[in-house]
Amino acid sequence: MRTKYNRILLKLSGESLAGGKGHGIDTERLNAYAQQISEIVASGVQVAIVIGGGNIFRGLQGASKGFDRVKGDQMGMLATVINSLALSSALGAVGQPAKVYTAINMFPIGEHYSKWRAIESMERGEVAIISGGTGNPFFTTDTGSALRGIEVEADVMLKGTRVDGIYTADPEKDPTATKFSEITYDEVYTRGLKVMDLTATALCKENGLPIIVFDMDTPGNLARVLSGEPIGTLVY
Ligand SMILES: Nc1ncnc2c1ncn2[C@@H]1O[C@H](COP(=O)(O)OP(=O)(O)O)[C@@H](O)[C@H]1O
Numbered sequence: 347m348r349t350k351y352n353r354i355l356l357k358l359s360g361e362s363l364a365g366g367k368g369h370g371i372d373t374e375r376l377n378a379y380a381q382q383i384s385e386i387v388a389s390g391v392q393v394a395i396v397i398g399g400g401n402i403f404r405g406l407q408g409a410s411k412g413f414d415r416v417k418g419d420q421m422g423m424l425a426t427v428i429n430s431l432a433l434s435s436a437l438g439a440v441g442q443p444a445k446v447y448t449a450i451n452m453f454p455i456g457e458h459y460s461k462w463r464a465i466e467s468m469e470r471g472e473v474a475i476i477s478g479g480t481g482n483p484f485f486t487t488d489t490g491s492a493l494r495g496i497e498v499e500a501d502v503m504l505k506g507t508r509v510d511g512i513y514t515a516d517p518e519k520d521p522t523a524t525k526f527s528e529i530t531y532d533e534v535y536t537r538g539l540k541v542m543d544l545t546a547t548a549l550c551k552e553n554g555l556p557i558i559v560f561d562m563d564t565p566g567n568l569a570r571v572l573s574g575e576p577i578g579t580l581v582y
């Protein structure tokens with residue numbers, strides 16, 4: 347497979363990891379992700395991954411039920427560590443080495459994240475799974491993945507999710523919404539599109555990191571995006 351990119355930051359939605367179950371980890375979905383990821387590493391792409399935690403806990407939802415927001419966000423960040431461990435285990439099972447990094451030190455669950463360690467992992471052919479978000483409350487894993495993508499000097503941030511791109515409105519709520527093949531960072535903001543939070547979009551804009559939003563739940567799509575097939579939406 348020829349690819350346009352040497353190093354990518356792949357953001358996986360925690361919620362998608364729940365598959366049809368709606369909550370927790372669906373092992374079929376997890377294994378399907380591991381399979382797709384191992385295929386692209388075999389083709390020579392360096393891969394860093396940030397995975398969300400929404401299938402387990404979200405700080406904002408917790409706060410609406412009376413949780414302290416900061417504690418809720420810390421629970422959400424720990425949820426991303428759980429998902430990252432699950433993904434590293436699934437990658438190991440298909441013969442793809444992976445290392446989990448954590449935003450805060452919790453050795454030996456993972457290794458404390460540093461840009462250089464993560465890059466060294468990728469250069470060795472390991473997948474670097476960077477967990478724990480930014481390590482701070484009031485952020486999201488979209489922002490965490492923008493930050494890590496910029497830090498590890500990824501060529502692109504791929505946001506793998508359950509919709510096949512960015513639409514004029516949330517396609518899960520508005521069946522008349524139409525898809526963009528590409529859109530500027532500014533237009534995402536001025537149109538108020540909710541597919542990614544604005545902090546993440548702003549960080550990518552300021553540091554020139556392009557984003558592709560695509561449907562990760564269709565097997566083979568990850569390789570298709572990397573080979574330059576125009577699926578998904580490019581944000582530039
Ligand atoms: N304009 C839009 N275009 C595409 N998806 C949108 C838009 N607005 C909201 N969404 C929602 O964003 C979700 C994708 O974001 P993601 O971060 O992967 O989800 P989650 O936060 O549930 O894990 C989609 O499931 C979709 O419902």
Ligand SMILES: O=c1ccn([C@@H]2O[C@H](COP(=O)(O)OP(=O)(O)O)[C@@H](O)[C@H]2O)c(=O)[nH]1
Pocket residue numbers: 358359360361362397398399400401403404405406418419420421422423425426478479480481482483484485486487488490
């Ligand atoms: O830098 C970060 C990243 C995540 N979170 C918390 O972790 C939860 C799970 O992440 P997210 O909602 O981004 O996951 P996803 O939507 O991708 O499943 C969030 O709701 C936040 O509570 C946080 O506090 N700081």
